[in-house]
Amino acid sequence: MSRLPAGAPIVTAAQMRAAEEAVFAGGATPLALMERAGVAVARQVARLAAGRPILVLAGTGGNGGDGYAAARLLREAGCDVRVASLGPPTHPAAMTMAARWTGPTWPLASAASAPVVVDALLGIGAARPFAAEPAAALDRLLALADLRIAVDLPSGRDPGTGEGGIQADVTIALGALKPAHVLGDDRAGHVLLADLSIPLASDWSTLSRPTLRPPRREATKFTRGKLVVVGGAMAGAGVLAASAALHGGAGYVILAEPERRDGAPHALVRRHVADASALATLLADDGIGAVLVGPGLGRDEAAQAQLAVVLASPHDLVIDGDALTLLGREVGARIGTDRRRVFLTPHGGEFSRMFTGHGSKIAATAGAAAASGATVIHKGPATVIADPSGRVQVAADASSWLASAGTGDVLAGLVAARLAAGDEHPAETAVWLHGRAAARVGAGLIADAMIPALSPLLDRPST
Numbered sequence: 001m002s003r004l005p006a007g008a009p010i011v012t013a014a015q016m017r018a019a020e021e022a023v024f025a026g027g028a029t030p031l032a033l034m035e036r037a038g039v040a041v042a043r044q045v046a047r048l049a050a051g052r053p054i055l056v057l058a059g060t061g062g063n064g065g066d067g068y069a070a071a072r073l074l075r076e077a078g079c080d081v082r083v084a085s086l087g088p089p090t091h092p093a094a095m096t097m098a099a100r101w102t103g104p105t106w107p108l109a110s111a112a113s114a115p116v117v118v119d120a121l122l123g124i125g126a127a128r129p130f131a132a133e134p135a136a137a138l139d140r141l142l143a144l145a146d147l148r149i150a151v152d153l154p155s156g157r158d159p160g161t162g163e164g165g166i167q168a169d170v171t172i173a174l175g176a177l178k179p180a181h182v183l184g185d186d187r188a189g190h191v192l193l194a195d196l197s198i199p200l201a202s203d204w205s206t207l208s209r210p211t212l213r214p215p216r217r218e219a220t221k222f223t224r225g226k227l228v229v230v231g232g233a234m235a236g237a238g239v240l241a242a243s244a245a246l247h248g249g250a251g252y253v254i255l256a257e258p259e260r261r262d263g264a265p266h267a268l269v270r271r272h273v274a275d276a277s278a279l280a281t282l283l284a285d286d287g288i289g290a291v292l293v294g295p296g297l298g299r300d301e302a303a304q305a306q307l308a309v310v311l312a313s314p315h316d317l318v319i320d321g322d323a324l325t326l327l328g329r330e331v332g333a334r335i336g337t338d339r340r341r342v343f344l345t346p347h348g349g350e351f352s353r354m355f356t357g358h359g360s361k362i363a364a365t366a367g368a369a370a371a372s373g374a375t376v377i378h379k380g381p382a383t384v385i386a387d388p389s390g391r392v393q394v395a396a397d398a399s400s401w402l403a404s405a406g407t408g409d410v411l412a413g414l415v416a417a418r419l420a421a422g423d424e425h426p427a428e429t430a431v432w433l434h435g436r437a438a439a440r441v442g443a444g445l446i447a448d449a450m451i452p453a454l455s456p457l458l459d460r461p462s463t
């Protein structure tokens with residue numbers, strides 16, 4: 001997935017149409033807006049085609065209209081352009097754009113291939129799968145192309161969920177990103193955002209770049225963020241989370257472990273906590289900024305007892321891994337968010353054990369945050385962060401090498417560190433640091449290697 005613009009709004013197809021209507025109410029015509037789309041598409045296609053012949057596949061609706069407009073502009077600019085048409089346009093502005101196109105036009109079924117194919121068949125109005133004949137012609141033309149550029153969406157892709165659709169190398173999102181540009185598989189290819197000057201308001205956006213500041217001059221190790229990580233049966237998970245917390249900005253990290261253990265990092269304060277009552281004693285400390293429970297916790301009775309103690313404490317919490325599975329459907333009832341902030345960091349499986357999500361991953365995560373009162377960091381190829389107020393940020397361009405054991409422990413440790421340190425947006429900062437650290441480590445990353453990559457990011461937030 002490409003590097004998407006930071007902090008860019010993400011809108012549903014319905015919101016996009018409403019925003020367009022507002023532009024029309026303000027005096028712009030649908031034809032003028034379609035021309036803007038055509039200009040944006042033609043500019044990108046000319047750049048990417050670099051002189052190669054171009055075949056524009058034009059549908060019958062607004063998406064096809066964008067295609068006819070782009071084809072005309074490309075031809076005027078001297079490019080070798082042909083159009084393959086799905087049929088006569090039915091959309092009024094598209095009819096005008098088709099009439100203004102005077103270059104060579106073929107029916108889709110009999111069109112000759114070209115090295116650059118521009119897919120302007122279906123956008124946000126895709127209503128059903130293609131019939132057999134256009135589907136076969138499309139497959140043939142796409143297979144023979146060197147470069148496939150989708151206008152607004154790869155045709156057939158569900159704008160809300162990112163499911164289905166043709167395979168594109170580049171997708172030019174028109175006016176705003178839709179969920180399909182950040183969710184689903186990588187069939188949208190490299191996503192470019194074309195600004196059509198359409199005013200938009202949305203609670204959903206791509207992840208913003210965080211504001212990272214060094215500790216205040218008067219900071220002490222305790223005021224910088226005192227964090228307790230509740231370790232469990234799998235010792236490594238707790239160490240990874242606690243190490244990430246130390247490198248991610250917490251001033252004082254205690255790892256509470258069921259057995260006496262030693263080892264690096266030596267900055268980590270290790271406490272032997274034999275049972276739940278010892279944990280309760282450790283947590284009876286007002287100076288604690290946050291508690292992380294879950295990484296390597298296990299799911300046995302001892303783990304249940306530890307989790308109950310953590311939930312009974314008054315501290316802000318990050319709940320991850322096994323602890324999420326232990327909470328299951330009871331999560332909302334058990335976490336109690338009226339006196340504190342709670343962050344849940346599920347992957348897809350853990351999410352579905354807690355919540356009965358509806359709709360796209362964005363909608364389901366927003367629903368889970370509203371229902372539980374917690375901020376939900378729903379991990380995966382696209383990590384969706386939803387807080388209970390309805391605000392959603394999506395990190396969709398993280399390295400696929402992150403699909404590796406222990407990277408979740410690192411993320412949980414980072415969220416907890418930022419929470420303990422008083423970061424206003426701990427989840428967003430943590431996900432950003434996590435993604436950038438993975439990018440720095442690169443191919444073949446292992447979770448341990450991410451940890452030393454974190455500190456330089458705190459120092460140079462713009463990298």
Ligand SMILES: NC(=O)C1=CN([C@@H]2O[C@H](COP(=O)(O)OP(=O)(O)OC[C@H]3O[C@@H](n4cnc5c(N)ncnc54)[C@H](O)[C@@H]3O)[C@@H](O)[C@H]2O)[C@@H](O)CC1
Pocket residue numbers: 016020033034037059060061062063064065066086090091121122123124125126127128129130131151152153174175196198
């Ligand atoms: N978002 C924006 O601000 C703008 C959007 N425009 C374009 O307009 C598009 C939306 O236009 P529409 O609402 O007309 O929708 P589309 O053009 O995406 O699709 C609707 C058309 O395709 C046909 N169709 C649907 N499924 C089909 C199938 N399986 N096989 C064959 N035909 C099928 C429908 O009968 C209809 O004619 C956007 O995606 C974008 O490309 C631009 O023109 C202007 C600005």
Ligand SMILES: [K+]
Pocket residue numbers: 063119120121122123150151152153154155
């Ligand atoms: K398209």
